[in-house]
Amino acid sequence: MSKPYQKPAADEPAWWFIVSAGELLLSPTDNRPPHGQLDQLPLPDLNDYKVVFIGELRERNCYLVMADFGDAEFAALGDFHSLREVLVQQDDDMFAMAARAKQIADYLQTHRFCGRCGARMQAVDWELAMHCHSCQHRCYPRISPCIIVAIRKGRKVLLARGKRHPEGLFSVLAGFVEAGETLEQTLAREVMEEAGIEIKNHRYVASQSWPFPHSLMIGYTAEWRSGELRLDPFELEQGDWFDIDQLPRIPLPGTIAYKLIMQLKAEIDQEK
Ligand SMILES: [Zn+2]
The missing domain is CATH 3.90.79.20 (Nucleoside Triphosphate Pyrophosphohydrolase)
Structure with a gap:
């Protein structure tokens, strides 16, 4: 570099x-x-x-x-x-x-000022980092990992509309990785918190940098294992199992959410 x-x-x-x-x-x-x-x-x-x-x-x-x-x-x-x-x-x-x-x-x-001592920070000239010469604290660009998962139940896929999503737009579930968690723990926790269900057979598909403001989306598909759908009213306004051939409006091509939904569709179509 x-x-x-x-x-x-x-x-x-x-x-x-x-x-x-x-x-x-x-x-x-x-x-x-x-x-x-x-x-x-x-x-x-x-x-x-x-x-x-x-x-x-x-x-x-x-x-x-x-x-x-x-x-x-x-x-x-x-x-x-x-x-x-x-x-x-x-x-x-x-x-x-x-x-x-x-x-x-x-x-x-x-990162113009040090989060530890408050002094002005300076750019390091040989790597992308900010350094505090008062207390030697060094910071790198922050990246916040998030899991995003498309879950199927038979021919149906779980889609929900978050409170910040435009009217009529449904997507797959997503959530931030918390300190100390593995990705598998985040998957299980987020799906239980947001939808009240358990999943099985999760499979990694792809990842995407998501600069709103600094996330890394880590994308999976998974299958429903147990539980009745019970949406978290603080995060989600609407949601349901949708037949893969009768989907509502979903995120545009180019997004990882679209890619994950299409991955499930390809799997389901193969089973016909
Ligand atoms: Zn400092």
């Missing part, structure tokens, strides 16, 4: 992930972050901004540029958008890098 604060060269073709208030600047022509050489783009003087090297995408370096809310200097390049638009419109690798950019911007903004 290269140093996080290496300066981009003026003639280096790169991706520019410009983040302001949790939103990402997207070019109006292709809904992607701006791409090209520093000396050929209408960018402001980057010496005025914090610029962080965040990795490579499609054989090009990627830089995070931290803009301030309301900064009009970047207006010639595009507008700021929620990452949810990148999620549904772009490939997985582009979304993953956008997620990384947003999370690092959030991390740098929220």
Whole structure:
């Protein structure tokens, strides 16, 4: 890994992930972050901004540029958008890098002062970390693991609508891993708390960075084992077992929730 604060060269073709208030600047022509050489783009003087090297995408370096809310200097390049638009419109690798950019911007903004002694923290120059020279406390970008699980019972899949979900949108169950838990314990606890049931045959499917604000979704499928459905009224407004061929509105392709539901559908279709 290269140093996080290496300066981009003026003639280096790169991706520019410009983040302001949790939103990402997207070019109006292709809904992607701006791409090209520093000396050929209408960018402001980057010496005025914090610029962080965040990795490579499609054989090009990627830089995070931290803009301030309301900064009009970047207006010639595009507008700021929620990452949810990148999620549904772009490939997985582009979304993953956008997620990384947003999370690092959030991390740098929220770790300017030491959580232990209150002194100002400084960026470490050889790794992505913030360090307190008063008490030697060091912080890394925070990632919060969550389990997400699609549960089937015969031909039916359990879908529920959380209080923050839009009207009519149903998804699979999810919850944060608590301190000291294994993923298996989180799965069992969350499903019991939110739906009042026990599961069996859980299988890992895939994971997805979920930068709202800094989660890592760890996706499983599982089967119902016992218990009557009893939804947690504090978390969920509605929910039921839905026939796999008569699903309500579910999360869009690109989300891990969609992928897990489709995984169950493929399994059920194979059994026909
Ligand atoms: Zn300190």
